[in-house]
Amino acid sequence: xxxxxxxxxxxxxxxxxxxxxxxxxxxxxxxxxxxxxxxxxxxxxxxxxxxxxxxxxxxxxxxxxxxxxxxxxxxxxxxxxxxxxxxxxxxxxxxxxxxxxxxxxxxxxxxxxxxxxxxxxxxxxxxxxxxxxxxxxxxxxxxxxxxxxxxxxxxxxxxxxxxxxxxxxxxxxxxxxxxxxxxxxxxxxxxxxxxxxxxxxxxxxxxxxxxxxxxxxxxxxxxxxxxxxxxxxxxxxxxxxxxxxxxxxxxxxxxxxxxxxxxxxxxxxxxxxxxxxxxxxxxxxxxxxxxxxxxxxxxxxxxxxxxxxxxxxxxxxxxxxxxxxxxxxxxxxxxxxxxxxxxxxxxxxxxxxxxxxxxxxxxxxxxxxxxxxxxxxxxxxxxxxxxxxxxxx
Numbered sequence: 424x425x426x427x428x429x430x431x432x433x434x435x436x437x438x439x440x441x442x443x444x445x446x447x448x449x450x451x452x453x454x455x456x457x458x459x460x461x462x463x464x465x466x467x468x469x470x471x472x473x474x475x476x477x478x479x480x481x482x483x484x485x486x487x488x489x490x491x492x493x494x495x496x497x498x499x500x501x502x503x504x505x506x507x508x509x510x511x512x513x514x515x516x517x518x519x520x521x522x523x524x525x526x527x528x529x530x531x532x533x534x535x536x537x538x539x540x541x542x543x544x545x546x547x548x549x550x551x552x553x554x555x556x557x558x559x560x561x562x563x564x565x566x567x568x569x570x571x572x573x574x575x576x577x578x579x580x581x582x583x584x585x586x587x588x589x590x591x592x593x594x595x596x597x598x599x600x601x602x603x604x605x606x607x608x609x610x611x612x613x614x615x616x617x618x619x620x621x622x623x624x625x626x627x628x629x630x631x632x633x634x635x636x637x638x639x640x641x642x643x644x645x646x647x648x649x650x651x652x653x654x655x656x657x658x659x660x661x662x663x664x665x666x667x668x669x670x671x672x673x674x675x676x677x678x679x680x681x682x683x684x685x686x687x688x689x690x691x692x693x694x695x696x697x698x699x700x701x702x703x704x705x706x707x708x709x710x711x712x713x714x715x716x717x718x719x720x721x722x723x724x725x726x727x728x729x730x731x732x733x734x735x736x737x738x739x740x741x742x743x744x745x746x747x748x749x750x751x752x753x754x755x756x757x758x759x760x761x762x763x764x765x766x767x768x769x770x771x772x773x774x775x776x777x778x779x780x781x782x783x784x785x786x787x788x789x790x791x792x793x794x795x796x797x798x799x800x801x802x803x804x805x806x807x808x809x810x811x812x813x814x815x816x
Contacts, residue, residue: 435735448714448794467663476684484798571608572727602641648686692778715748736764
């Protein structure tokens with residue numbers, strides 16, 4: 424199922440101008456929309472510090488925009504650290520959330536200035552013995568969520584009943600554990616799992632305080648805040664209200680942080696692709712675009728996302744059609760069984776909500792060039808010379 428909008432051809436002019444200037448395919452990153460998303464989530468989670476999950480859209484303009492707003496950054500690799508270094512982001516306002524790390528990853532993060540790391544097992548804990556005077560750890564707890572497209576507790580996180588063992592071992596090793604973290608799942612339909620996880624983490628924190636006399640002072644509530652693709656989702660106020668209510672029950676000494684990625688980046692970017700060929704095949708017309716599932720639409724394979732599409736026409740006539748990507752692979756199909764007006768070679772197809780896990784997971788298959796990212800409405804403080812920032816930077 425695909426959500427398709429047909430708009431008048433005049434509405435395509437802004438995209439045509441960008442294509443004429445920069446070529447096709449394009450991804451248009453609107454930094455003002457990124458600001459809006461950040462401010463909305465900040466308003467709905469007052470007192471919660473937001474650390475942007477770079478992996479969703481690791482782009483210099485996104486980093487510059489969010490850094491200017493005071494956002495922190497959730498990093499997982501040395502490549503993401505290098506991106507932050509190039510953009511002069513504040514090292515101390517970062518958390519390294521990959522639960523499984525090489526020693527080189529730890530050293531790179533420490534050299535950058537990141538001192539907060541996530542672990543979820545004894546082998547990872549032991550890696551920090553050498554660095555115990557320089558770090559504070561978060562223990563990631565698993566709270567499986569069968570109602571999400573991607574259950575991020577499947578691969579990482581320890582069972583709640585195993586947390587105290589890790590805390591005891593860390594204490595015996597002289598390693599400081601600052602708190603707990605969890606991820607309720609990607610694109611959550613509601614916040615029930617967030618609420619349950621907060622309740623269980625609060626219980627773990629209290630039990631540890633009672634048994635050891637030590638406080639756990641940080642709770643990382645992860646991400647999972649949903650955006651609307653083709654199906655309606657809860658508005659952000661409805662989604663966050665139960666989370667806000669539950670967070671009020673935490674002790675005053677607990678600092679709460681979150682790792683939003685999709686909610687910030689997805690609405691901030693739009694795809695622009697061009698029809699490069701067409702063919703009649705059976706009772707349908709196939710339109711071949713210069714971008715597809717091996718490119719900007721890679722999230723249809725990796726992220727279980729189907730993006731809202733827009734075509735432009737003043738015709739009333741419609742025909743059954745397929746929108747396919749440019750590669751020689753038959754799975755490179757964006758959408759089938761569409762009823763759309765006839766299109767010509769050179770016409771544009773626009774995809775919305777395409778900031779998260781699109782360019783970040785695009786490939787170079789068939790050596791088709793990836794879409795250029797055109798950053799618009801850059802923050803006034805930005806020192807970027809051009810609106811076109813190549814990806815990868």
